[in-house]
Amino acid sequence: MSRPGDAQRGSGRAVAGARSTGAGFGRVLVTVYGVLAFAALGRSSYELATKFTEAPVAYSLSALAALVYVVATVALALGAAPVWRRVAWAAVGVEAVGVLAVGSASLVSRDVFGESTVWSLYGQGYGYVPLVLPFVGLWWLWRTRGPAAHGPRGSDPADGSEETTA
């Protein structure tokens, strides 16, 4: 169960135990999230500004998706702090549920929401990136979690004072 990096844990980092979600592979994850956030935000602003009344449900869903991507990007980038890590879990979780729910609904009835959204057909319009990304995000959050989340070793991650002298 020992992973590279275990040795440096709790040695005076911002959060004892938990690794930053924005470093290493996480830097790529945040980049892809950022691009998707920009894409979704641009699309949503355009829809809201030009044709919101045509399909309010679909365009509201797109706006919600855009907002969640922005929150997920920021939270993953700042993931060294416990509060941002929790926000990231929530945002990425909402995405996973959203893309599966909206994707399945759009599969049953093509125009259930009146118009297509970022999450329609499991994000087909975006190369299925919206489908893959939340699960990669969940895996990454789980992988970089602190020792308190998986057993007796280590102290309370919110404390961390005992380990700094080790």
Add this chain to the structure above:
Amino acid sequence: MLLPLLILLIALCVALGGWAAWFVVKDRAVILNQLWGGAVVEGVLIAQAITAAIRGATGGGPSDPLLFWGYMATALVILPVAAAWAFAERTKWSSVVLLVAALTVAFLDFRLWQIWTGA
């Protein structure tokens, strides 16, 4: 939008992406020269924006200006942000970030062309 600038920009993005991909294989972090490469791409992108603005002002602009300039704004922002974000990471993952950014800009430029020509 001018076709030669489009071809030049996509070629430059592919070259920059290839350079970054080579660094991923070699397990190396982004170097300053690659950021200069990114600056060249950004320069061509700005040239595209200027020519598009001039064409638009003289009546030959895109059929959907809002959509076009939305995409243009996104394309202009990506490389500077990605470069800063990548350069702070001193592992091969920074090279992956640059690769993703270069491919994204190439794709966005292709979309810009589609919107411009009304395809």
